[in-house]
Amino acid sequence: MSQIIAPYITTWSAEQEIPSRVVERPGYGVGYADELLGDRDAHGVLWQRPAVRHEAGRPEFGKVHPLRQRRAMRKLLCQVCAGPANQNDDGVLWLLRDFQGDWPNWPEGMACTEPPVCVPCVAISLRLCPALRRGAVAVRVRASEVAGVRGALYRRGVFGPVAAQDVNLAYDDPSIRWVVASALIRELRGCTLVPLTELTEQYDAVQAR
Template sequence: MPYVTLWSGERDGPMPVVARRDGRGIRYADERAYDRDQRGVLWARTPSQPGRGEPQFGAVHSLRQRLAMAGLRCQICGGPADRTPDGVLWPIDARAEELLPGEEDTAHPPVCRPCAQRSTRACPHLRESHTAVRVRTFTPSGVNGVHYVPTRTGPKLADSGPIAFSDARLPWVRAHQLITHLADFTPIDLNDPNA
């Protein structure tokens, strides 16, 4: 079972947000230090109980995804991602000709070599189309999350999607996935043992 997969027993409970006291974003009414990362981003609270219930394929566990992405851990087994002098092994859910030259943003963590081919067969996003790349330069660049807007009666849900760390709306976001910018990469053939 993929390390980052959400299980039915890990569903988020109610996570009502309120405006921060300074009015410059959202917070949990009972916020704790671990609710935010080192950048001050508010993260979804998701219990970590892998194996409890049924796997929710296509749904990602927020904390495990973030740990895999930030720690360069395999999204499938949770072990170290494959790394060679040519870079870290990353699956991208696009064909090689669809990739932006030298620039791509992804919420999919890297993979180890043994899991690379399995992930391209098992993951619905990768099964349709994928490109394996060796990435030399990568930087956390933003989050996928839920964006709120201030109203007189409190924060209201506006939309969801990617938000860059440089975006002024970031204090109004409850993050669910870490996004990483891949800037220097080369497509590879997973069937080539030297790639």
């Protein structure tokens, strides 16, 4: 594996959002004044317009690139190296912050914006990600339907639409017409927690061959 400087989904300093004027589309919701065909996904939802200059400048850790996150979630790619996420009979592998106290059987039913991972990148993530060092859980997920988006919800304003709040919305929610999306959501179902030591030992065994 090549040296990983920053996760695939990380935004780099040269990838600033392209200035775009958000306008109301009467009877539809929001759009861009100079909207292009690629600005919406297959469900008709409007997306942020970041520049795409991967590895140009410096990585902005903690800031996720919307288009790379969307690609990794759609194709179930590892969020760190962009290779295929690990998958076995128990499901696709996710590495998440530990919020087991949030509800019984967490993360069952969770609306997740974090793409999955491969086994080699588990150790890298645990070592380099400050958030995961505060507590991490590996999860096998049998079903992860693409369910909606996270983004800025707009409201009508005096001079045009105004961003009101960040929200998670399902694709069948009528309010999604007023969202500029920044992340794709998968709903995690059929979740099984996996000991982190099992994954690190599995990786070490492969490396030792």
